[in-house]
Amino acid sequence: AIILVHWLLTVWGCMGHMLPSSYAWGNFSVLAVGIWAIVQRDSLDAIMMFLTGLLLTVLTDIIHISVFYPSPHNFLSDVMRFSIGMAIFSLLLKPLSCYLVYRMYRERGGE
Template sequence: MDYAALPDSYQWGNFTVLTVGVWAIAQRDSIDAIIMFLIGLLLTILTDIIHLSIYYPRGHNLTDLQRFTAGMAIFSLLLKPLSCFFVYQMYRERGGEYAFNLGFPTVSRDRSAYQSIDQQDVPCPYPDLDSKPAPRPF
């Protein structure tokens, strides 16, 4: 008995991305998990548009379940770009650097004033003679 108007591929695709999203949130230090979640969200936007355009129930004699299913699928599709924006912000917070700019105003992290702690200052081969007082002759 088929209750839903959308095919199983719609459900499998969205549940797979949901699973990757749970993994990305659980692995707080993983950049790979969050970029896979972002790419998955972008792909499901495309596949949701295709699924809704092909399998959207037509006709005036739709059941309440079919109307609800189509409404929730459309609502999910409308929220996915906002989800992509927040996932992209999480990607940037985790240290991900991507070359494209979406045009949104962001807070830049100017790191030019910071000194790296990986490299120590090279010691001077000769002591600074100008800072010491000259020895007094007797």
């Protein structure tokens, strides 16, 4: 469910073409690692890489949104407002996702 929610929010966040392609590449790459972590249930490395990737995308999302957010003088279309709103919503959900992934890591035997 974590991967599906973040995939959908990332797709919606990319709709407005306000954020650079590095936003999409970074988030989709981490989600691909998350799929690997789901497929290989016995791998601690996969879940740890997914957790690390999520933590890194929190930082990169903050940078992307703050640098590429339009100035207040620019007119924002509905699509752009929706897009940036979904990117911000994805960013706000990532700490919860990190906590849930960390619990999965502990369940798999991580310390």
